[in-house]
Amino acid sequence: DAKTTQPPSMDCAEGRAANLPCNHSTISGNEYVYWYRQIHSQGPQYIIHGLKNNETNEMASLIITEDRKSSTLILPHATLRDTAVYYCIVRDGGSNYKLTFGKGTLLTVNP
Amino acid sequence: GAVVSQHPSRVICKSGTSVKIECRSLDFQATTMFWYRQFPKQSLMLMATSNEGSKATYEQGVEKDKFLINHASLTLSTLTVTSAHPEDSSFYICSATAGGQGGHEQFFGPGTRLTVL
Numbered sequence: 195d196a197k198t199t200q201p202p203s204m205d206c207a208e209g210r211a212a213n214l215p216c217n218h219s220t221i222s223g224n225e226y227v228y229w230y231r232q233i234h235s236q237g238p239q240y241i242i243h244g245l246k247n248n249e250t251n252e253m254a255s256l257i258i259t260e261d262r263k264s265s266t267l268i269l270p271h272a273t274l275r276d277t278a279v280y281y282c283i284v285r286d287g288g289s290n291y292k293l294t295f296g297k298g299t300l301l302t303v304n305p
Numbered sequence: 306g307a308v309v310s311q312h313p314s315r316v317i318c319k320s321g322t323s324v325k326i327e328c329r330s331l332d333f334q335a336t337t338m339f340w341y342r343q344f345p346k347q348s349l350m351l352m353a354t355s356n357e358g359s360k361a362t363y364e365q366g367v368e369k370d371k372f373l374i375n376h377a378s379l380t381l382s383t384l385t386v387t388s389a390h391p392e393d394s395s396f397y398i399c400s401a402t403a404g405g406q407g408g409h410e411q412f413f414g415p416g417t418r419l420t421v422l
Binding site for chain 2: 232236237239240243293295296298
């Protein structure tokens with residue numbers, strides 16, 4: 195699976211949009227981009243995933259560049275409860291469902 | 306999203322004892338379940354992958370005789386830490402996926418904090 199690069203930490207003001215970048219320049223054509231987050235001392239939570247097109251759900255939006263070498267997770271109105279480590283993971287679309295977690299981005303939402 | 310539970314949430318045991326952790330998918334059938342370990346301030350590390358009715362596949366460096374995994378049904382997998390030692394103290398997390406037409410997302414349990422004295 196392709197490697198991803200994320201900033202180690204980011205800050206965001208409560209109520210503002212949080213934009214979390216991820217670089218995956220070696221992504222191949224059949225690999226999806228997944229985002230998970232982990233609030234302290236809890237199991238990771240699935241947020242969103244995409245292949246080529248931008249995706250949106252009730253939690254977030256995922257913007258994937260046209261060359262698919264990078265993506266941005268957008269939390270439109272961050273709350274204090276969104277403080278967590280956010281993981282960007284690239285995984286192939288086949289039957290190997292393994293996820294390889296990197297170090298992620300610690301997002302701190304400030305009041 | 307789908308719900309995965311783990312039991313117990315926290316366990317403290319003496320060195321040399323064995324500890325069993327259960328992972329259940331509550332509202333879907335999980336073709337594949339995964340076990341992760343997470344040490345403080347570190348990321349999750351995959352220990353093994355298990356498919357219902359077959360032997361688990363362990364990641365390199367994970368002792369299969371120490372970390373026994375049983376995936377007897379489509380909703381239950383267990384991890385037994387045998388002869389636990391203080392260095393096995395960690396946060397153990399399972400995940401499950403329905404796979405195939407059921408989707409590729411992994412849904413994670415809340416984790417089990419193991420402390421070995």
